[in-house]
Amino acid sequence: MTSPYPFSAIVGQEPLKRGLLLLAIDASIGGLLILGDRGTGKSTAVRALAKLLPDMSVMKGCRYGCAPEPAAARCAECRETDRSKTAKAPVPMVDLPLGVSEDRLVGALDLERALGEGVKAFEPGLLARANRGFLYIDEVNLLEDHLVDLLLDVAASGENLVERDGLSVRHPARIRLVGSGNPEEGELRPQFLDRFGLAVSVTTPTSIAERIEIVKRRDAYEQDPEGFVAQWKRQDGKLRRAVERAREALPTIETPDAAIKQAARICMALGTDGLRGELVTIRAARALAALEGETEVTAEHVRTIAPMALAHRLRRDPLDGGDGEARVGRALEEIAA
CATH class of the missing domain: 3.40.50.300 (P-loop containing nucleotide triphosphate hydrolases)
Structure with missing residues (x-):
């Protein structure tokens, strides 16, 4: 079976890669x-x-890949058979x-x-x-x-x-x-x-240099998948360790009231329904802080996350021709002013 294309070898598409890493962390x-x-x-x-x-650690023999802890979250089969052995999967x-x-x-x-x-x-x-x-x-x-x-x-x-x-x-x-x-x-x-x-x-890249690099890397991968993956093994390893460190640090990341207030002000300015927007913005900002090795959520983390967390939640405004990300950007500028 051919190894998947290395994550580190993907050219550009930074918001996409960031979103996937944050989801992996939290x-x-x-x-x-x-x-x-x-x-x-x-x-x-x-x-x-x-x-x-x-x-990840799983209960050995479990058809659902139950985690060893907490025991209360295991499936009925794991609880009834009192499984105790674990494995990696x-x-x-x-x-x-x-x-x-x-x-x-x-x-x-x-x-x-x-x-x-x-x-x-x-x-x-x-x-x-x-x-x-x-x-x-x-x-x-x-x-x-x-x-x-x-x-x-x-x-x-x-x-x-x-x-x-x-x-x-x-x-x-x-x-x-x-x-x-x-x-x-x-x-x-x-x-x-x-x-x-x-x-x-x-979107499709508009830079000639970026398009050339994408084609070269993809062509090299298709000609020799295993060799190409081996070239990027070290970079993928660094990213893997960064994700592991971020997961461990996540519970210790502080979330100041100022960051929560900033998220709430953005959501109110945009008129988002409910509180899911604030919750997701703060959780993703906290994961971003952990990924970057910071100890607390900052205003910059919230600003970075806001377009990803809020643009798709906005009601359509027939009088506003801009897309969701543009509307979020304007809200951020108004709040900062």
């Missing part, structure tokens, strides 16, 4: 939406991230095909065992495989509405409940949603759009 940010042109490295960056991350990155059935997503009756052994057993679906990892939805704006509703429930609760065919199964499904798509092909429902903590726009 799952409570709530997901990342990537909107933009085809062929701009969206899928490449997402798959490269999974390879970049350090392995890669962080899952699960692709959700557009034509996926609901049974394939949530899990269903294991027909092979039911017919062969007469046993009602549960066959886990994609949500089980993605627990504690990433569920990647390409062309997310084309996803069927009933699957959108299902993912909204799971993303909010962190659990997958299956009650069908005489089965009643509940298992952890703490997933980090990553969606990508082209806005010209359809829009997301507001409820689903709001569920993504951060959103970034990616």
